[in-house]
Amino acid sequence: MDDWKTRVELLEKEVQQLKLEVEALKSAHITPHTPDHQHVKVPPVKEKYSIFDKKPVAVKPIEVNTTAAEPVETKPKQSFEERLSNLLPKVFMFIFVLGVLWGLKLMSDYGYLNDGVKIALSYLLSVTIAVVAGWMVKNNKGAHNVRLALFGGSFIIGILATAAGVILYDVLSLTIALLIGIGYIAYGVWLTYWQANEGLTIFVLLVSLLLPYLLEYMSFNSLFIIGFILLLYAVMMWVMVKYKQKIALQVTMIFVGFSLATLSWMSTTVSILYNYGALLLLIIYSIGWVKMQPVMKRQALHIGLLFSIGTLGMAMFHTVESTDVEKMIVFACAAAISLGFWQWTRKLPVADVFATFALFAVLHIMLIVNVTDEWRYLLILTTAFIGIMIGIKQHATWMKLTQSIIFAIFAFAIYAFYGVEEPMPFLLNSLVVLFVVAILIYSERTAVIGRFSTALHRVRWTEVLRCIAVLLLLSMTYKYEVSPWQSTSYWMYAVIAIITGIVLFIPQRITKIVLPIFIMSLFSVASLLLWVDYSGTHEVGKVLITRLSYIIVTFAILYVLYTKRWLYAIYARWIEQSREKIMFVTSLFLLFHLWTFSRFIQFAFDLDPLVFTIATTTLLFAFATIYIVVGRRENFIIWTRAGFIFILLGIAKLIFIDLSTLDLIVRTIVFMVIGAIGLVLSNRLLKKMP
Numbered sequence: 001m002d003d004w005k006t007r008v009e010l011l012e013k014e015v016q017q018l019k020l021e022v023e024a025l026k027s028a029h030i031t032p033h034t035p036d037h038q039h040v041k042v043p044p045v046k047e048k049y050s051i052f053d054k055k056p057v058a059v060k061p062i063e064v065n066t067t068a069a070e071p072v073e074t075k076p077k078q079s080f081e082e083r084l085s086n087l088l089p090k091v092f093m094f095i096f097v098l099g100v101l102w103g104l105k106l107m108s109d110y111g112y113l114n115d116g117v118k119i120a121l122s123y124l125l126s127v128t129i130a131v132v133a134g135w136m137v138k139n140n141k142g143a144h145n146v147r148l149a150l151f152g153g154s155f156i157i158g159i160l161a162t163a164a165g166v167i168l169y170d171v172l173s174l175t176i177a178l179l180i181g182i183g184y185i186a187y188g189v190w191l192t193y194w195q196a197n198e199g200l201t202i203f204v205l206l207v208s209l210l211l212p213y214l215l216e217y218m219s220f221n222s223l224f225i226i227g228f229i230l231l232l233y234a235v236m237m238w239v240m241v242k243y244k245q246k247i248a249l250q251v252t253m254i255f256v257g258f259s260l261a262t263l264s265w266m267s268t269t270v271s272i273l274y275n276y277g278a279l280l281l282l283i284i285y286s287i288g289w290v291k292m293q294p295v296m297k298r299q300a301l302h303i304g305l306l307f308s309i310g311t312l313g314m315a316m317f318h319t320v321e322s323t324d325v326e327k328m329i330v331f332a333c334a335a336a337i338s339l340g341f342w343q344w345t346r347k348l349p350v351a352d353v354f355a356t357f358a359l360f361a362v363l364h365i366m367l368i369v370n371v372t373d374e375w376r377y378l379l380i381l382t383t384a385f386i387g388i389m390i391g392i393k394q395h396a397t398w399m400k401l402t403q404s405i406i407f408a409i410f411a412f413a414i415y416a417f418y419g420v421e422e423p424m425p426f427l428l429n430s431l432v433v434l435f436v437v438a439i440l441i442y443s444e445r446t447a448v449i450g451r452f453s454t455a456l457h458r459v460r461w462t463e464v465l466r467c468i469a470v471l472l473l474l475s476m477t478y479k480y481e482v483s484p485w486q487s488t489s490y491w492m493y494a495v496i497a498i499i500t501g502i503v504l505f506i507p508q509r510i511t512k513i514v515l516p517i518f519i520m521s522l523f524s525v526a527s528l529l530l531w532v533d534y535s536g537t538h539e540v541g542k543v544l545i546t547r548l549s550y551i552i553v554t555f556a557i558l559y560v561l562y563t564k565r566w567l568y569a570i571y572a573r574w575i576e577q578s579r580e581k582i583m584f585v586t587s588l589f590l591l592f593h594l595w596t597f598s599r600f601i602q603f604a605f606d607l608d609p610l611v612f613t614i615a616t617t618t619l620l621f622a623f624a625t626i627y628i629v630v631g632r633r634e635n636f637i638i639w640t641r642a643g644f645i646f647i648l649l650g651i652a653k654l655i656f657i658d659l660s661t662l663d664l665i666v667r668t669i670v671f672m673v674i675g676a677i678g679l680v681l682s683n684r685l686l687k688k689m690p
Contacts, residue, residue, distance in 0.1 A: 115165075115169035115170075115171045116169075116171045118169070119161055119164065119165040119169065119171055119172070122157055122158075122160070122161035122164075123158060123161055125157055126154045126155075126157040126158040126161065127154070129150050129153050129154040129157070130150075130151065130154035130155075130187075132150060133147050133150035133151045133154065136150070147195075148195060148197055148199070148200055151191050151195065151200065152200060152203050152204075155184060155187065155188045155191065155203075155204060155207060156203075156207050158180075158184040158187075159181065159184050159185075159207050159208075159210060159211075162177050162180045162181045162184065162214075163177075163181075163210060163214060165177060166214065167214070167217065174218045177214070178214070178215075178218070181211045181214060182211070185204075185208045185211060185232065188204035188207065188208060189204065189208075189232075189235055189236065189239070191204060192204050192236065192239050193239050193242075196243045198243070198245040198247055198248045201236065201239060201240060201243075201245055201248045201252070202247075202248050202251050202252060204236075205232070205233075205236050205248075205252045205255070205256070206252075206255055208232055209229075209232075209255065209256065209259045211228070212225050212228060212229055212259060212263055213263070213266075215228065216263055216266055216267065222267055222269065222271045222273050222274065223273055225263060226260070226273055226274065226276075226277035229256065229259065229260060229263075229277070229281075230277060230280050230281060230284065233252070233256050233281065233284055234284050236252060237249075237284050237285075237287070237288045240252070240288060240292070241288050241291045241292060244292055244295045246292055246295065246296055246302065249285070249288055249289065249292060250302070250305050250309075253281075253285045253309060254309070256281060257278070257281060257309070257313060257316075260274065260277060260278055260281060261278075261316055261319070264319070264320055265319075271320075272320060272322040272326045272327075272330070274320050275317045275320050275322065275326075275327070275330045276330065276333075278313055278316060278317065279317075279330060279333060279334055279337070281313075282309075282310060282313050282314075282334075283337060285309065286306070286310075286341055286354075289302070289306055289350070290341070290344070290345055290348070290350070293348060293350065299349065299394070300391075300394045300395050300396035300397065300398075300399070301396060301397075301398055301399075303349065303350055303353060303390070303394050303396050303399065304391060304394075304396040304397075304398045304399030304402070305398075306350065306353055307353050307356070307387055307390060307399060308387075308399070308402065310353065310357050311357075311360060311383055311387070314331070314334060314357070314360055314361060314364060315364075317330055317331065317334075317364070318364075324368050324369075327364075327368055328365050328368055331361045331362075331364045331365045331368070332361070332365065334357070334358075334361040334364075335357075335358045335361035335362055335365075336358075338354050338355070338357035338358035338361060339354075339355075339358045341354040341357075342354040342355045342358065349393075349394055352390050352393065352394075353390060356386050356387075356390065359386070360379075360383060363378075363379050363382060363383075364379065367379050372424075374418075374424040374425065374428060375424075377410060377413070377414055377418075377428055378427075378428060378431070380406065380410050381407065381410050381411065381414070381428070381431060381432070381435070382431075383403075383406075384403045384404075384406040384407035384410065385403075385407060385435045385438075385439070387399060387402075387403030387406075388400055388403045388404055388407060388439055389438070389439065389442055391403060392439070392442055392443055392446050393442075393446065395446075395449045395450055395453065397450055397451075397452040397453070400452070401452070407435070411432045411436075411472075414428045414429060414432055415429065415432065415472065415475055415479075419479050419480075420476055420479050420480045421480070429472075429475075429476050429479075430476070432472055433469055433472045433473055433476070436465060436468055436469045436472060437469050439465065440462055440465040440466060440469065443461075443462050443465070444462050460512070460513070460514055462512075463512045463513060463514035463515060464514065466511075466512065466514065466515040466518075467514060467515060467518045470499060470515070470518070470519065470522075473495065474492050474495060474496065474522075477489060477491050477492040477495050478492045490542045490543055490546040491542065491546075493526045493529070493530060493546050493550070494542075494545060494546040494549050496519070496522050496523055496526045497523065497526070497546070497549040497550050497552075497553045498549065499519055500519050500520065500522075500523045500553050500557075501549075501552070501553045501556055503515065503516050503519050504553075504556055504557065504560055508569075523553070524589075526550075527550060527554070527589055527592075527593065530546070530547065530550060530593075530596065531592055531593075531596050540604045540605075543600065543604070544600075544604070547593065547596070547597045547600060548597075550593050551590065551593045551594060551597060554586065554589050554590045554593055555590055557586050558583060558586045558587060558590060561575075561579060561582060561583045561586060562583065562630075580634075580636045580637075580638055580639065581638065583636075583639075584636075584638050584639060584642065587623070587626075587627075591619060591623055594619055595616060595619060598611070598612055598615035598616060598619070599612055602615075613657070616653070617650060617653055617654060620646050620649055620650035620653060621646070621647070621650045623643075623646055624642075624643045624644070624645075624646035624647045624649075624650060625643070626643075627639045627640065627642045627643030627646060628640055628643030628644070629643075631643055
């Protein structure tokens with residue numbers, strides 16, 4: 001009591017101190033004579049005590065910054081009408097360009113103009129639109145989106161006119177077309193820098209990617225084509241980094257990568273240069289990503305895109321036909337560069353992604369050395385697993401979702417098509433289980449942030465993962481044992497019993513709520529299957545161990561329910577009202593296990609049927625005794641009545657079955673023993689009755 005009084009007094013002192021601090025804060029913000037950028041000091045208390053700590057804790061003076069908060073500029077949300085109005089100039093410019101193209105085709109069909117004049121008019125129209133747009137910018141005429149649409153229209157008309165002049169109409173020489181195309185692309189890059197518009201940046205880059213196809217058509221060297229793409233992307237990346245164009249960063253990378261892959265497939269000459277080009281492309285993208293990382297609001301989404309683009313990009317290295325040594329050199333370079341990026345970004349959340357890239361590059365080298373389906377599955381499975389772990393750490397919803405789908409698909413394929421007899425398939429099956437357990441543990445140690453994670457938490461996703469891990473382990477056991485002529489896996493039944501026994505006694509923080517229910521359901525189903533199985537195709541030792549494990553675990557369940565300890569404490573509020581019934585059903589399970597075990601012993605060791613007859617009769621009277629004793633002690637009505645019913649069943653079995661099957665000597669011994677036990681039990685019962 002004295003200790004509690006002391007703690008209450010200390011708590012009152014702490015409350016008084018907090019009141020003083022609050023009053024000081026109020027006065028600091030309310031007093032009109034307090035100038036800006038002034039710090040108000042709250043008088044310190046010499047010493048205070050915590051109600052939970054015996055040592056005194058010194059209180060430092062609190063400085064209150066009364067500087068006026070600067071207003072934060074927030075962009076007003078656009079209404080649907082405003083968004084539609086901003087989109088209309090782009091739509092109408094697209095319609096205008098289509099009209100120009102169809103007009104040129106119409107003049108060509110009727111023979112009004114020759115091909116050269118049509119191309120010249122197209123260039124004239126392009127220049128005219130650019131001049132009008134420039135005049136509008138200089139004199140601040142028209143809406144900003146209209147001016148952007150005009151600039152974009154002038155650019156694409158010029159590019160399309162160049163492509164038509166060299167490919168369709170053949171009025172431009174290849175050299176002239178190349179110079180004009182480069183000039184228009186330079187004009188487009190200048191527009192993106194001048195106007196600093198993200199949509200225009202994406203549009204200019206996408207249209208500019210038509211020139212590499214022209215270069216391929218002109219049979220240019222692969223080195224020149226790849227160099228042009230990289231130079232264009234590097235310049236546009238400089239623009240994107242300068243104006244913090246985050247969406248353009250991701251969109252342009254996807255289209256540039258797709259363009260590079262398409263050109264590598266179109267190329268008539270096989271060249272490892274496309275792999276080095278893709279590697280440099282990833283380097284430029286990663287540099288831009290890191291430079292723009294501080295301004296990324298939805299950083300988790302951008303990390304997921306970086307991971308997906310990087311892993312897919314490295315996987316595409318395998319699509320280029322080259323020697324194994326050349327591919328290994330490319331992946332070795334990728335690993336070294338990834339480590340360099342990791343060193344650069346060690347203090348950033350994205351460092352894990354670059355470290356993963358280095359690991360993937362090493363795995364790809366191993367894949368080249370061992371080109372088998374098992375190694376491919378290992379690489380993809382490991383990639384998806386690490387992606388999930390990074391997604392959990394960074395709270396990247398999209399990354400977790402996509403990588404989880406990939407992981408689930410390949411895990412299912414592994415368990416469906418690979419056994420566990422050979423070392424590599426066994427490793428794959430085991431890794432799936434270990435990866436699921438690792439994901440489970442890491443998920444529970446990570447804070448729940450975001451709607452997706454909250455929804456998973458509500459449906460107890462980590463508890464479902466526990467059940468999935470158990471099913472995967474049981475599947476491995478089943479595949480290890482079952483042969484084509486067998487349908488029952490006794491080792492799988494034994495594993496179910498072992499897991500059930502473990503779940504009974506481990507803490508709730510490990511088992512949670514769903515796993516014990518799931519395991520008990522599996523245990524019940526496996527028990528029913530064991531009762532009806534008497535196949536002689538299994539080893540006697542295996543079946544003996546399995547059946548004994550079920551007897552022991554069932555007895556342990558009954559003991560836990562009787563003593564109200566361990567697992568019972570987790571579900572006490574649900575099973576307390578039905579404890580007697582649950583215990584009775586469990587005891588029946590134990591009786592059936594013992595009954596079928598005695599039958600198995602007689603069948604497996606080819607014993608005299610008298611053994612089974614005597615054992616079952618003994619079981620009936622033994623359980624009758626247990627039911628009556630426990631029922632009277634715990635005031636279990638069902639148990640007591642069941643005990644008397646079992647006595648009647650035992651007597652009926654003695655008279656109608658055992659008399660006809662037992663010889664005289666055995667019959668004498670059995671009847672004398674059971675009769676004596678019955679007299680002792682009756683005497684104890686009658687003494688307790690009033």
